[in-house]
Amino acid sequence: xKIIILSCHFFILSPLLFFRPAAFCQEIFHNGGTGDCxxxxxxxxxxxxxxxxxxxxxxxxxxxxxxxxxxxxxATDTASSPLCLQLPPGxxxxxxxxxxxxxxxxxxxxxxxxxxxxxxxxxxALDYGYGPDSNYAVAPGGTYPASxxxxxxxxxxxxxxxxxxxxxxxxxxxxxxxxxxxTDSPDPETxxxxxxxxxLAGQGYHPKSSPEVPVFSSAPPVAIAxxxxxxxxxxxxxxxxxxxxxxxxxxxxxxxxxxxxxxPVGSSAVFTSKIISNYxxxxxxxxxxxxxxxxxxxxxxxxxGSKDYxxxxxxxxxxxxxxxxxxxNVMCLSCHRAHASGWDNMLRWNMNAEFITYEGAFPGIxxxxxxxxxQGRTAAETAKTxxxxxxxxxxxFQRNLCNKCHGRD
Numbered sequence: 001x002k003i004i005i006l007s008c009h010f011f012i013l014s015p016l017l018f019f020r021p022a023a024f025c026q027e028i029f030h031n032g033g034t035g036d037c038x039x040x041x042x043x044x045x046x047x048x049x050x051x052x053x054x055x056x057x058x059x060x061x062x063x064x065x066x067x068x069x070x071x072x073x074x075a076t077d078t079a080s081s082p083l084c085l086q087l088p089p090g091x092x093x094x095x096x097x098x099x100x101x102x103x104x105x106x107x108x109x110x111x112x113x114x115x116x117x118x119x120x121x122x123x124x125a126l127d128y129g130y131g132p133d134s135n136y137a138v139a140p141g142g143t144y145p146a147s148x149x150x151x152x153x154x155x156x157x158x159x160x161x162x163x164x165x166x167x168x169x170x171x172x173x174x175x176x177x178x179x180x181x182x183t184d185s186p187d188p189e190t191x192x193x194x195x196x197x198x199x200l201a202g203q204g205y206h207p208k209s210s211p212e213v214p215v216f217s218s219a220p221p222v223a224i225a226x227x228x229x230x231x232x233x234x235x236x237x238x239x240x241x242x243x244x245x246x247x248x249x250x251x252x253x254x255x256x257x258x259x260x261x262x263x264p265v266g267s268s269a270v271f272t273s274k275i276i277s278n279y280x281x282x283x284x285x286x287x288x289x290x291x292x293x294x295x296x297x298x299x300x301x302x303x304x305g306s307k308d309y310x311x312x313x314x315x316x317x318x319x320x321x322x323x324x325x326x327x328x329n330v331m332c333l334s335c336h337r338a339h340a341s342g343w344d345n346m347l348r349w350n351m352n353a354e355f356i357t358y359e360g361a362f363p364g365i366x367x368x369x370x371x372x373x374x375q376g377r378t379a380a381e382t383a384k385t386x387x388x389x390x391x392x393x394x395x396x397f398q399r400n401l402c403n404k405c406h407g408r409d
Contacts, residue, residue: 030072032185032195033159033176040157045208052150052157052209053125060151061128062086071230074339075128083380084342087387088230089240089298091337091346095119096130098342100376102365114352114375120340123150141257148210153253156201161220162193167309169202169219180309182227183317187310196220200249216252221245222307224316232388237298241316243306246331269330270305271405278407280323285395288407295323299348299386300335300404302328330405342377342385349385349401350375357398362391 030039040055042048049055062073064081076085076094084094100114115135122133124147133146144153151157160171163180165188173193178186180194188194196202200220207213222243229238247266251258258265271279280295281288296319305327306312336346343350350356353373355363363369364379374382383389402408 030159030199032179032181032199033162035157035159050126051124052152052207053123053130054127056151056157057125057128068230068232069228071228073230078129083384085384086230087232087238087384088339089225089238089337090339091120091341093120093123093130093340095340095342096122098381102371102374102376104372106371112375114344118344119342120337120346121149121154122146123153124148125150139253141254142214144213144253145210148213150207150210152207153210153213154201155199156205157199159195159199161196161200161202161205163188163196163309164193165189167307169196171202171204181223181225183224183313184227185224185313187313197223197225201252205252214253218248218252219245221249222309222312224309224313226316233298233386234388234390237296237321238387239296239298239316239319239321240301241312241319242301242303242331242333243308243312244303245307246303246333250332263330263335265330265332265334267303267305267329271302271324271328271330275405276324276326276328278403279405282404282407284393285397285399285403287395292323292325294321296321297401297404300401301331302334303331304328342381351400351402354399355397356386356400357391357394357396360391360396362386 037044040048047055049058057075060072061075061077062070062085063077064085066073068087073086074088074090074093076092078094078097084092084098086092086094096116096119098119099116101111104110104112117134123130124132132149136146138145159176161169162171162173162176163169164173174191175193176195177192178194180188181197185194197220201216202219203216205216222245223240225240226238229240231238244267247258280292281290282295283290302324304312304315335348337348340346341348344352353375355373357363358369358373361367361369362379362382363373364377364382365374367379
């Protein structure tokens with residue numbers, strides 16, 4: 001047996017397996033650039049997990065009782081909790097395992113359903129019970145094979161993409177010294193770069209493990225998140241400031257989706273003055289008395305229409321709950337979660353029901369709500385889809401949040 005000490009980790013090669021000590025070193029892992037090889041690989045290119053996503057979830061899945069201050073958790077261990085507990089902006093992959101049915105009307109045997117496969121990006125992580133999408137063989141509006149979808153379909157696990165001092169995104173250049181995703185991230189300088197937002201892959205990306213997938217043509221989006229982002233939004237929104245390029249990046253895999261579905265989206269889908277007015281004045285159904293200073297909600301985010309990282313970072317740190325002004329635009333994530341949600345089509349709220357609150361409460365099968373509103377979910381599950389906001393934040397009978405922009409209540 002041979003023991004090697006490197007970068008404060010012990011490697012025990014017996015036979016060709018790596019083990020890390022119980023007292024895990026207090027070093028930053030995966031922080032903008034490449035993580036420690038031994039955390040994901042036995043011997044390169046062999047992975048510790050059965051597949052790429054299973055390897056990722058070894059660290060990125062959380063159990064009940066684990067505090068949300070473990071920011072990196074993006075999936076809940078369903079064996080430990082009936083609820084999807086993780087609350088990052090992208091959503092909890094746990095929702096992919098939640099299947100719901102309910103009667104089309106009270107007392108009728110005919111049922112409707114909301115399948116887990118409809119709730120998000122169906123990553124393949126066999127060690128954790130996640131399989132390919134049963135509805136689509138390829139990405140809607142594209143050709144990306146569902147059987148190849150994994151965490152590294154979107155995120156570059158080696159973190160090669162970096163932001164340089166002039167804002168250029170490259171795969172070579174000054175070394176990456178930290179993540180560039182957060183309000184407290186350092187700025188790049190002449191001799192050092194920072195990682196792109198969330199390790200997202202950029203132009204030319206093509207996982208070696210999936211030669212059949214399309215090569216990316218668009219750069220990662222311009223965005224900055226707060227340093228604490230996996231959190232309940234009971235007392236305030238987790239505000240990610242999106243600058244530009246989110247929809248264009250999504251089109252790496254969904255190039256035809258924008259033309260197939262008619263809602264304008266992307267850098268050209270600029271808010272009209274009427275939409276800005278609606279957004280800033282809308283509080284809840286029947287209440288349009290709000291104003292710019294307090295109108296923002298993370299359930300309906302938008303892009304500010306800028307590639308200036310200094311501006312985006314400043315806005316992320318100072319905007320608070322203020323709403324849109326001129327030049328902002330709608331993007332894919334204005335309505336959808338990036339990973340998964342509790343609702344069909346990975347939407348941020350339930351668009352398949354007349355109301356998202358009923359009699360002043362979130363609908364549930366356990367609080368006498370109509371089946372057509374509860375849709376098989378408990379009230380606690382519905383509350384989790386709203387990131388533990390209070391039902392009292394909305395109207396007694398709150399309609400869906402398309403009204404935040406379109407004002408049709």
